[in-house]
Amino acid sequence: xxxLKTFRLIEAVxxxxxxxxxxxxxxxxxxxxxxxINRFEKEFGAEIFERLPGGVRLNPAGELVLHHYRATRSDLxxxxxxxxxxxxxRRGHVSIGCSQALIPYFLPREIARxxxxxxxxxxxxxxxxxxxxxxxxxxxxxxxxxxxxxxYLVDFExxxxxxxxxxxxxxxxxxxxSKAELRLRDCLDTPHVAPSAKYGxxxxxxxxxxxxxxxxSPLVETESFELIRHYVTYExxxxxxxxxxxxxxxxxxxxxxxxxxxxxPPGNLILGQMRGRTLPVASARFAMQLATAxxxxxxxxxx
Amino acid sequence: xxxLKTFRLIEAVxxxxxxxxxxxxxxxxxxxxxxxINRFEKEFGAEIFERLPGGVRLNPAGELVLHHYRATRSDLxxxxxxxxxxxxxRRGHVSIGCSQALIPYFLPREIARxxxxxxxxxxxxxxxxxxxxxxxxxxxxxxxxxxxxxxYLVDFExxxxxxxxxxxxxxxxxxxxSKAELRLRDCLDTPHVAPSAKYGxxxxxxxxxxxxxxxxSPLVETESFELIRHYVTYExxxxxxxxxxxxxxxxxxxxxxxxxxxxxPPGNLILGQMRGRTLPVASARFAMQLATAxxxxxxxxxx
DNA sequence: AAAGGATGGTGCATTTTTTGTACCGCAACG
DNA sequence: CGTTGCGGTACAAAAAATGCACCATCCTTT
Numbered sequence: 001x002x003x004l005k006t007f008r009l010i011e012a013v014x015x016x017x018x019x020x021x022x023x024x025x026x027x028x029x030x031x032x033x034x035x036x037i038n039r040f041e042k043e044f045g046a047e048i049f050e051r052l053p054g055g056v057r058l059n060p061a062g063e064l065v066l067h068h069y070r071a072t073r074s075d076l077x078x079x080x081x082x083x084x085x086x087x088x089x090r091r092g093h094v095s096i097g098c099s100q101a102l103i104p105y106f107l108p109r110e111i112a113r114x115x116x117x118x119x120x121x122x123x124x125x126x127x128x129x130x131x132x133x134x135x136x137x138x139x140x141x142x143x144x145x146x147x148x149x150x151x152y153l154v155d156f157e158x159x160x161x162x163x164x165x166x167x168x169x170x171x172x173x174x175x176x177x178s179k180a181e182l183r184l185r186d187c188l189d190t191p192h193v194a195p196s197a198k199y200g201x202x203x204x205x206x207x208x209x210x211x212x213x214x215x216x217s218p219l220v221e222t223e224s225f226e227l228i229r230h231y232v233t234y235e236x237x238x239x240x241x242x243x244x245x246x247x248x249x250x251x252x253x254x255x256x257x258x259x260x261x262x263x264x265p266p267g268n269l270i271l272g273q274m275r276g277r278t279l280p281v282a283s284a285r286f287a288m289q290l291a292t293a294x295x296x297x298x299x300x301x302x303x
Numbered sequence: 304x305x306x307l308k309t310f311r312l313i314e315a316v317x318x319x320x321x322x323x324x325x326x327x328x329x330x331x332x333x334x335x336x337x338x339x340i341n342r343f344e345k346e347f348g349a350e351i352f353e354r355l356p357g358g359v360r361l362n363p364a365g366e367l368v369l370h371h372y373r374a375t376r377s378d379l380x381x382x383x384x385x386x387x388x389x390x391x392x393r394r395g396h397v398s399i400g401c402s403q404a405l406i407p408y409f410l411p412r413e414i415a416r417x418x419x420x421x422x423x424x425x426x427x428x429x430x431x432x433x434x435x436x437x438x439x440x441x442x443x444x445x446x447x448x449x450x451x452x453x454x455y456l457v458d459f460e461x462x463x464x465x466x467x468x469x470x471x472x473x474x475x476x477x478x479x480x481s482k483a484e485l486r487l488r489d490c491l492d493t494p495h496v497a498p499s500a501k502y503g504x505x506x507x508x509x510x511x512x513x514x515x516x517x518x519x520s521p522l523v524e525t526e527s528f529e530l531i532r533h534y535v536t537y538e539x540x541x542x543x544x545x546x547x548x549x550x551x552x553x554x555x556x557x558x559x560x561x562x563x564x565x566x567x568p569p570g571n572l573i574l575g576q577m578r579g580r581t582l583p584v585a586s587a588r589f590a591m592q593l594a595t596a597x598x599x600x601x602x603x604x605x606x
Numbered sequence: 607a608a609a610g611g612a613t614g615g616t617g618c619a620t621t622t623t624t625t626g627t628a629c630c631g632c633a634a635c636g
Numbered sequence: 637c638g639t640t641g642c643g644g645t646a647c648a649a650a651a652a653a654t655g656c657a658c659c660a661t662c663c664t665t666t
Binding site for chain 2: 003004006007044045046060061064065068071072075076079080082083084086087276
Binding site: 331334356 | 624625626627628632633634
């Protein structure tokens with residue numbers, strides 16, 4: 001779409017922080033770019049950039065314009081995919097920002113299942129912490145977010161939610177493995193590995209620990225749940241993860257046990273989108289599939 | 304905004320039903336227009352118009368594109384007015400589609416009051432029946448609708464609602480003028496003037512009459528409530544209108560009496576906008592003012 | 607303090623894009 | 637069976653966007 005070229009340039013300038021750099025990025029001359037920007041500002045009726053010594057920066061008006069542009073672009077591609085859909089082509093693209101727990105089992109299975117029905121649809125899947133995931137929805141960088149314990153920004157709209165109890169992960173020969181359900185104090189008294197503060201699991205643990213005037217003091221703190229899952233097989237300590245990110249290998253190499261709800265209320269695993277946005281058909285349909293899959297999963301682990 | 308020129312052309316073609324006519328309307332050559340449309344369809348990836356012998360017509364994909372364009376244009380002008388607002392200029396434009404009852408007293412007063420605070424803001428006010436008013440919201444032709452007994456299309460979002468009882472309008476020397484409240488049967492037994500079927504007042508009357516196996520049989524049927532209001536001063540018959548469109552002149556030339564709620568439930572006077580749309584600042588602010596004005600008005604006529 | 611380098615901005619020639627003119631093939635209509 | 641109006645196209649003219657060389661300004665470095 002040629003019409004939107006100026007907006008792409010504006011976006012490039014905002015990103016680069018300098019017209020000359022942006023010109024280089026977009027393979028045009030600085031002069032051409034400067035004139036486009038200036039002409040746009042004149043037509044628009046207001047300046048979009050602050051001119052600073054050493055570069056430019058978006059002013060508040062520019063932020064609004066950029067947001068408008070992103071909304072427009074997203075809506076146009078929605079229209080395109082909708083048209084392709086009614087032409088029977090069933091193509092499109094779905095982009096998801098999600099928590100790490102969804103990466104190993106849940107999302108791959110669901111994506112594969114969806115692509116089984118609609119081979120023309122492509123996906124981008126990116127791991128994001130809960131704040132990032134919501135921010136990317138607001139900037140139209142993602143269509144969907146599937147995150148544990150989101151921070152609930154204003155533009156976040158819940159599509160589906162299931163509760164998830166934090167589980168302890170450990171080797172089968174760990175002393176705590178014999179119990180069916182663990183108390184929080186047992187976990188805190190035992191050497192443990194934990195995710196860093198920006199993750200929902202840690203947030204719940206910290207909150208519950210504070211309530212009993214205790215503290216989470218991990219011997220290894222990491223941003224990677226994959227590391228946690230593997231670390232407990234190398235040193236006989238415990239880790240934490242939510243059930244949807246876990247699967248019993250069956251060989252007893254690792255087991256997982258829920259933490260009692262008396263100590264730690266279940267957190268919410270939430271599928272969300274940007275408030276008020278009409279998603280492209282493919283994303284909307286995939287969101288529906290995810291919602292029912294989450295519902296079925298939740299029903300399954302409760303029986 | 305030059306970028307949106309192609310869309311304006313598409314709109315013109317859709318309206319004219321023919322490329323050559325549209326080219327004339329837009330003061331360009333048919334060939335230029337044809338190429339723009341064709342190039343757009345190629346870039347967009349689908350045809351937008353059906354080519355018929357004798358002209359063209361939007362296909363479903365084209366309807367989607369046109370809708371996208373209108374949404375984009377509306378959002379851009381919203382951004383512009385928002386920018387103007389944060390620059391302290393307080394200018395903008397508000398367009399309203401409303402029922403006739405709002406024309407003589409309520410809207411002029413509210414608009415004048417608003418313009419007292421914000422002289423830079425301009426208005427368009429158009430009388431529309433309830434179906435039209437809602438349709439114009441959906442096509443971004445109006446920002447707000449203020450209608451009696453709307454038909455409630457899917458995209459209609461209620462901002463504020465107050466009940467309004469249908470009143471009988473007549474001269475002070477009419478036999479029915481002596482009663483404080485009228486029964487429906489008295490009205491139907493008396494020669495009466497009524498609005499045509501597409502208006503909410505008539506809809507309520509018809510509905511109530513059917514319930515008592517009667518019928519509204521007006522001796523004059525009109526689309527103009529102004530005519531009704533004046534007609535009853537020339538021939539001693541009764542007419543109908545809702546209170547917000549009436550004001551006691553004080554000289555006894557006309558009086559109005561409510562129809563008993565036992566016979567005719569109050570209808571709803573509703574302020575609405577398009578669902579999910581972010582209005583320009585001026586329109587949003589005026590909508591808030593209207594909402595409180597309606598609330599105050601309703602409280603006043605109840606005491 | 608002077609020099610150097612990077613920034614946004616501008617005049618002018620050049621290239622790319624868009625438009626206008628003239629024309630074609632086609633279908634409906636009288 | 638020609639006429640009329642339709643969408644579509646080749647080619648030249650007009651218009652717009654771009655690239656190049658250059659300027660004034662500011663900050664950093666020497």
